[in-house]
Amino acid sequence: MKGLEIIINEQGITLNDTIDVGHKIACKSINKGDKVIKYGVAIGSAMADIMQGEHVHLTNLQSDYIDSHTRTGVNSQSKILHSILGKQT
Amino acid sequence: MNAYLRADGRKGIRNITLVCYLVECAHHVARKIVDKCDDDSVHLIGFSGCYPNDYALTQLSQLIQHPNVGAVVLVSLGCEGFNREALIEVAIKAKRPIETIVIQQSGGTLLATSLGIEAVKKVQAATPIIKVTLPLNELVVGTICGGSDGTSGISANPAVGFCFDLLLKDNATCIFEETGELIGCEQIMAERAVTVELGQAIERAVHKAENYYRVMGYGSFAPGNAEGGLTTQEEKSMGAYSKSGNSPISGLIKPGDIPPSSGLYLMDVVPDGDPLFGFPNISDNAEIVEMIASGAHIILFTTGRGSVVGSAISPVIKVCANPETYRNMSGDMDVNAGKILEENISISTVGDEIYQQVIAVKNGQQTKSEQLGHQEFILTYKQFVPTGPSCLPTR
Numbered sequence: 100m101k102g103l104e105i106i107i108n109e110q111g112i113t114l115n116d117t118i119d120v121g122h123k124i125a126c127k128s129i130n131k132g133d134k135v136i137k138y139g140v141a142i143g144s145a146m147a148d149i150m151q152g153e154h155v156h157l158t159n160l161q162s163d164y165i166d167s168h169t170r171t172g173v174n175s176q177s178k179i180l181h182s183i184l185g186k187q188t
Numbered sequence: 189m190n191a192y193l194r195a196d197g198r199k200g201i202r203n204i205t206l207v208c209y210l211v212e213c214a215h216h217v218a219r220k221i222v223d224k225c226d227d228d229s230v231h232l233i234g235f236s237g238c239y240p241n242d243y244a245l246t247q248l249s250q251l252i253q254h255p256n257v258g259a260v261v262l263v264s265l266g267c268e269g270f271n272r273e274a275l276i277e278v279a280i281k282a283k284r285p286i287e288t289i290v291i292q293q294s295g296g297t298l299l300a301t302s303l304g305i306e307a308v309k310k311v312q313a314a315t316p317i318i319k320v321t322l323p324l325n326e327l328v329v330g331t332i333c334g335g336s337d338g339t340s341g342i343s344a345n346p347a348v349g350f351c352f353d354l355l356l357k358d359n360a361t362c363i364f365e366e367t368g369e370l371i372g373c374e375q376i377m378a379e380r381a382v383t384v385e386l387g388q389a390i391e392r393a394v395h396k397a398e399n400y401y402r403v404m405g406y407g408s409f410a411p412g413n414a415e416g417g418l419t420t421q422e423e424k425s426m427g428a429y430s431k432s433g434n435s436p437i438s439g440l441i442k443p444g445d446i447p448p449s450s451g452l453y454l455m456d457v458v459p460d461g462d463p464l465f466g467f468p469n470i471s472d473n474a475e476i477v478e479m480i481a482s483g484a485h486i487i488l489f490t491t492g493r494g495s496v497v498g499s500a501i502s503p504v505i506k507v508c509a510n511p512e513t514y515r516n517m518s519g520d521m522d523v524n525a526g527k528i529l530e531e532n533i534s535i536s537t538v539g540d541e542i543y544q545q546v547i548a549v550k551n552g553q554q555t556k557s558e559q560l561g562h563q564e565f566i567l568t569y570k571q572f573v574p575t576g577p578s579c580l581p582t583r
Contacts, residue, residue: 120512120529121338121417121492138341140372142423155419162420164371164398165407169414 105152112152122156125149135160190552191322192258195283199322200255201485201550202229204501205312207261207304208248208275209234211268217289217297218263221304228558230308231500233565240269243459243570246444248275250481253282256501259311260284261304266292285314322485322550325359325450329546330479330487331431332365334472337416337492337510341427343538344490344509344525349433350539351488351546352452356435361447363479364432365455367397368408368468372422373429377454380437385578389440390454397458397468404467412493416510431490440579442572443478448580455479465569473497473564476504486549488542496520498557500565505545505555522556 101117107126118124123137129149134141147159157167191199207230209218215234222232233251235244252260252275260279264272272288279286287307294300331348333340352362370377374394378387401407407421418424438451447453457478458468469475472495476487480502487502489495492509494517508514511526518524523542527533549555 119417120510121340123338123417123419137423138426140376140422140426142372142426143420156417157414157419160419162407162422165401165409165421167409167414167418167420168406168411170411 107152110151114152116154118154122154125151125153125155127151189319189321190550191320192255193318193320194255194258195316196253198255199320199326200257201322201552202256202501202503203258203315203317204256205230205259205261205308205315206252206257206501207232207263207308208252209263210270210272211238211265212236213238213265213268214263214291217291217300217304220297220301221261221263221308224301224305225308228561231563231565233500233567234263235270235567237569238268239569240271241569241571243443243572244567245271245274247477247481247567249278250444250446250483251477251501252279252286253284254480254483254501256485257284258315260286261307261311262286262288263300263304264288264290266290285311287311324355327355327546327550328361328363328447328483328485329355330363330365330455330476330482330484331490332472332475332479332487333369333428333431333490334495334497335410335491335493336413336418336424336427338418339416339510339526339529340490340492341430343528343535344492344507344523345427345430346535347525347528347538347542348431348488348490348507350536351542352431352433353435354539354543355546356433356450356452359450361450361453361483362433363441363447363453363455363482363484365457365475365479366408366428366469367393367454367456367458368401369428370394370425371398371401371407372425377429377432377437380435382436382438382581383578386437386440389576389579390437393440393454393456393458396456396460400458400463400468403463406467408469416493431488438581440575441482442575443570444481445575446483451581455482459570460573461571464571468570470568471566473499473566474568477565477567486546488546490525494520496557496560496562497564498555498560498562500563503549503555504557504562505542505549506557507542520556520560
């Protein structure tokens with residue numbers, strides 16, 4: 100819940116976003132290019148500096164193996180849809 | 189005594205009659221036969237392609253002699269490339285009653301359909317029913333995750349892993365799979381292999397998957413995974429990996445290989461050679477079919493976003509990771525692992541509940557997807573080279 104105060108590593112943090120079930124936040128600040136660690140292993144690299152308590156997701160974390168795709172974003176079918184609908188891409 | 193002893197010595201937990209079409213052109217007639225039989229134990233499977241394919245022949249050969257299958261009716265158009273004679277030979281060798289309907293020799297749709305219905309009755313009548321007990325050391329259980337989200341890897345998946353460890357203590361056979369969803373876990377997985385050579389084979393299999401998916405342009409990662417909080421392939425992989433539990437990995441099999449002894453097996457579902465026929469597995473049921481072809485009596489299916497699927501041939505037990513999804517779709521779920529997150533219930537408690545469900549379903553209890561009539565099935569083109577000796581345990 101946005102504005103909620105939580106404790107991470109004995110430090111109080113106010114959430115800037117509402118975090119849905121299953122999503123994740125940084126338990127410490129992460130520099131751009133650093134590995135992001137979950138389950139004790141790297142799950143990718145930070146694409147931007149990430150503050151402690153910030154939502155970690157597609158805008159600031161990328162795979163070191165293969166890009167993730169969404170219905171409308173990177174690697175999506177939006178280009179072909181635009182051509183079907185006669186829109187400019 | 190709830191299991192069925194087959195004439196080839198294998199034991200099944202269901203007594204299914206298969207109606208199997210051998211090309212898409214025969215699909216409608218096969219479906220009509222199944223619909224008109226109006227019998228939940230008559231299941232529809234098949235292969236849509238007209239071109240022959242060794243992988244598809246292997247899968248159907250293993251499926252028609254699966255221990256849960258009592259008898260088979262093949263539905264052929266007549267001119268397709270599928271080697272139906274080979275399938276008939278397999279069924280005869282495995283002592284499964286089999287009848288073949290060739291539509292072009294039967295006078296078309298209506299006559300082939302009524303001949304098919306008679307054929308189902310005939311093979312069912314010819315199926316011997318010998319009830320026995322299936323001990324856990326002869327049980328084969330597979331696991332898959334579908335519609336994963338950020339809760340899958342912290343509730344349902346490790347609970348299934350706990351259940352796998354319990355089953356393996358009973359000397360059951362357990363299969364986990366999808367090397368493309370284990371990208372990033374290859375080193376820790378290799379360390380669990382019973383031999384160094386097997387560990388190396390596991391690492392090679394995951395690298396093959398990574399290369400294959402890169403050529404396809406998409407990882408094994410659906411938009412819903414991201415909506416559910418998962419960000420990268422390796423994050424999804426680590427969550428999926430926890431389904432395998434903590435036991436040593438005994439072998440690396442390919443779809444349709446029957447594990448030679450009890451233990452934990454990784455199934456390499458990604459085709460060998462250059463990418464040729466498209467995506468390795470176009471949907472969850474493609475992977476379920478492959479584990480059933482390798483003898484799985486039961487499938488443990490974990491989901492966060494909420495899958496509804498079942499399968500032809502073997503029952504699917506659905507374990508829901510996300511408590512919100514469970515509330516929304518409880519009619520499709522057999523186990524609520526979301527309570528690990530909301531009610532402070534331990535992974536081992538839910539793992540034990542899954543284990544008890546496996547035993548109940550083995551003894552005949554219907555899963556939710558069985559009650560709802562789910563009998564999904566899909567089989568596509570693939571190519572594999574045979575499994576190497578370093579991948580399998582010596583007896």
